[in-house]
């Protein structure tokens with residue numbers, strides 16, 4: 001297996017609740033389904049792997065980049081797609097997308113447009129991002145997830161809140177052999193994601 005993501009000796013706790021002690025994982029390309037009961041630490045693990053939280057001990061490597069040593073290079077090659085509400089609520093949808101295009105300069109803007117089109121978001125581009133419905137907000141984040149040229153995709157509950165057409169579309173995209181050959185995709189889901197899986201990880 002060609003390694004993409006390697007975590008070793010990871011420790012992390014919130015206040016006094018230890019979630020990870022000496023945790024490790026090794027993932028190659030394809031989809032890994034991250035499972036665990038509510039509160040097991042799935043979202044926390046995605047955030048740690050995405051560089052959104054800092055571990056108390058251990059190392060996290062993406063290809064040949066170590067997160068602590070090269071945080072900016074590392075983050076350029078991964079995208080965390082969480083369900084968080086907009087961080088910059090005064091921006092329009094288009095401005096949020098443009099910010100990401102600036103953060104990930106190798107992005108193919110035509111590809112992003114194709115994803116926005118597939119998710120029926122083109123008409124919403126000039127709306128304030130706060131006026132999107134929950135499902136539309138998810139679709140905006142998923143459009144980025146599918147279009148950004150990253151090695152590692154971290155997606156929290158990809159299917160939650162999506163209409164049936166969007167679920168079908170996302171399932172096709174996350175099953176594409178070309179994508180699965182080049183990307184490491186770690187996703188959480190309480191229901192069987194019904195995708196071709198490289199593996200399952202139980203917390």
Ligand SMILES: Nc1ncnc2c1ncn2[C@@H]1O[C@H](COP(=O)(O)OP(=O)(O)OP(=O)(O)O)[C@@H](O)[C@H]1O
Nearest residue numbers: 014015017019036037038039040041042043044045
């Ligand atoms: N910012 C925080 N401060 C303190 N505790 C937190 C914080 N975020 C999460 N926790 C706690 O850490 C634990 C793991 O949370 P996390 O969101 O990673 O779980 P999860 O497996 O994703 O759960 P779910 O399936 O409900 O989404 C929970 O007990 C949660 O209450």
